[in-house]
Amino acid sequence: MEAMCRAAIGHALTEIVFTDHLDVHPLDDCPGYYEPDTYFAELARCRDLFAGELTIKAGIEVGDTHRFGAEIARTVDAFPYDFSLGSVHWIGDEAPFGAPFYESHDSDWTYHGYFREALALAGADSFDVLGHLDMPKREGTAYFGRFDPNLYGDEIRAILRRLIDRGKGIEINTSGWRRSADECCPGPVVLQWYREMGGEILTIGSDGHRPEQLALRFESAYDVARAAGFRWLTTFDRRKPVQHRL
Numbered sequence: 001m002e003a004m005c006r007a008a009i010g011h012a013l014t015e016i017v018f019t020d021h022l023d024v025h026p027l028d029d030c031p032g033y034y035e036p037d038t039y040f041a042e043l044a045r046c047r048d049l050f051a052g053e054l055t056i057k058a059g060i061e062v063g064d065t066h067r068f069g070a071e072i073a074r075t076v077d078a079f080p081y082d083f084s085l086g087s088v089h090w091i092g093d094e095a096p097f098g099a100p101f102y103e104s105h106d107s108d109w110t111y112h113g114y115f116r117e118a119l120a121l122a123g124a125d126s127f128d129v130l131g132h133l134d135m136p137k138r139e140g141t142a143y144f145g146r147f148d149p150n151l152y153g154d155e156i157r158a159i160l161r162r163l164i165d166r167g168k169g170i171e172i173n174t175s176g177w178r179r180s181a182d183e184c185c186p187g188p189v190v191l192q193w194y195r196e197m198g199g200e201i202l203t204i205g206s207d208g209h210r211p212e213q214l215a216l217r218f219e220s221a222y223d224v225a226r227a228a229g230f231r232w233l234t235t236f237d238r239r240k241p242v243q244h245r246l
């Protein structure tokens, strides 16, 4: 955390939120790994260390909360989080990560399956913003070619509609720029749909798992957001959105 905070200050960020993973799918690598007490102790230490330099928010990335809602709610409801990012990490019992997955599934199975899960997650609880809406393209582009959101337009718009109606948001996740997709998740077309449909809550994240990945291509993401019609970005404070001029 301390190294991440130093990287954030190096990028001239004024605020950061740590969204450590809480993934409880029994086949995931992570069940039993998440330790909220350790997390909050380290967060408090860094808040003291960087007081006046960096605002450090408490966040969490909850995986597949539409399937593991009760277990996830037990953690999310028990601690003072500012922000909860809800993400699909599993299509049924298959995780869309790594070559073996992409070598054994086609694009339609992958994207239809992923968006079906995302639509269900959009109707679930314990999250504020849907993470990496079209995440399989990050690696999938290398196997399936460029992702065309128009092929899945009805499914994606249904997800956006449900999120907007429930007061939830989406993020621009810049990690697509360090993988084969070579664009943010979601890309410009989906961001424009979201804006046209009345979407207002838009956060930005680099999905950085290492300090050198922090704030990756944020300037490019700001440009994409502006081009899609956004004049603000969102942060969260105790699970409430706060808008900032872009």
Ligand SMILES: [Zn+2]
Binding pocket: 061, 087, 089, 131, 132
């Ligand atoms: Zn994720």
